[in-house]
Amino acid sequence: MSNFSIIKADPDQIEDIIQIAYATWPATYSAILSPEQLSYMLEQFYSKTHLSERMQKGNLFYLVQQAGASLGFMELEPDEKPGYTKLHKLYVLPEVQGLKLGRLLLNEAIMIAQQAQQKGLFLNVNRYNKALHFYEKLGFECTETVDIHIGNGFYMNDFIMQLNFK
Numbered sequence: 001m002s003n004f005s006i007i008k009a010d011p012d013q014i015e016d017i018i019q020i021a022y023a024t025w026p027a028t029y030s031a032i033l034s035p036e037q038l039s040y041m042l043e044q045f046y047s048k049t050h051l052s053e054r055m056q057k058g059n060l061f062y063l064v065q066q067a068g069a070s071l072g073f074m075e076l077e078p079d080e081k082p083g084y085t086k087l088h089k090l091y092v093l094p095e096v097q098g099l100k101l102g103r104l105l106l107n108e109a110i111m112i113a114q115q116a117q118q119k120g121l122f123l124n125v126n127r128y129n130k131a132l133h134f135y136e137k138l139g140f141e142c143t144e145t146v147d148i149h150i151g152n153g154f155y156m157n158d159f160i161m162q163l164n165f166k
């Protein structure tokens with residue numbers, strides 16, 4: 001596979017983001033979260049309204065595509081804490097994981113943040129998600145362990161990981 005491109009998503013492409021999330025979350029989280037929490041989080045964080053609001057407030061969404069088909073996405077929030085861009089979401093469809101699309105998106109995030117004079121990137125990752133080893137491979141380090149209440153008695157048990165630019 002080749003000829004991948006990264007494009008900035010506009011509101012018309014929110015449906016692509018939702019489809020990728022719904023195709024990727026069960027494979028990623030069904031061994032980590034209860035079915036109830038998984039459904040709750042998808043409903044909370046991947047409704048059209050919620051994603052539109054995040055785009056409107058200035059969060060940046062990018063899609064990786066091949067021949068017009070969307071295969072993965074990420075969401076960035078510059079200056080979520082002073083000088084640092086937060087990578088809120090990074091998901092690649094299960095059938096194309098391992099083909100360096102995650103690395104492609106993350107390298108784009110680094111480039112965008114550096115161009116905006118940011119000092120680094122940070123993110124939350126579930127402590128039991130093997131994706132944390134992907135982030136380690138790309139140079140992120142764990143800076144904090146957090147348990148965040150997200151409503152309905154559900155918690156996100158996360159590591160915060162950070163990459164400082166040189």
Ligand SMILES: CC(C)(COP(=O)(O)OP(=O)(O)OC[C@H]1O[C@@H](n2cnc3c(N)ncnc32)[C@H](O)[C@@H]1OP(=O)(O)O)[C@@H](O)C(=O)NCCC(=O)NCCS
Pocket residue numbers: 024028089090091092093096097098099100101102103104124125126129130131132133134137
């Ligand atoms: C995590 C994810 C974004 C990585 O993207 P990907 O396209 O599958 O990974 P890549 O092919 O770009 O891998 C890049 C490098 O990381 C390594 N890597 C990827 N996943 C890894 C893992 N679980 N453990 C260790 N290393 C890993 C690869 O071996 C590769 O190394 P190399 O370039 O030196 O050969 C993707 O697998 C995914 O969407 N997973 C499910 C959703 C998820 O957990 N997202 C993160 C939420 S915080």
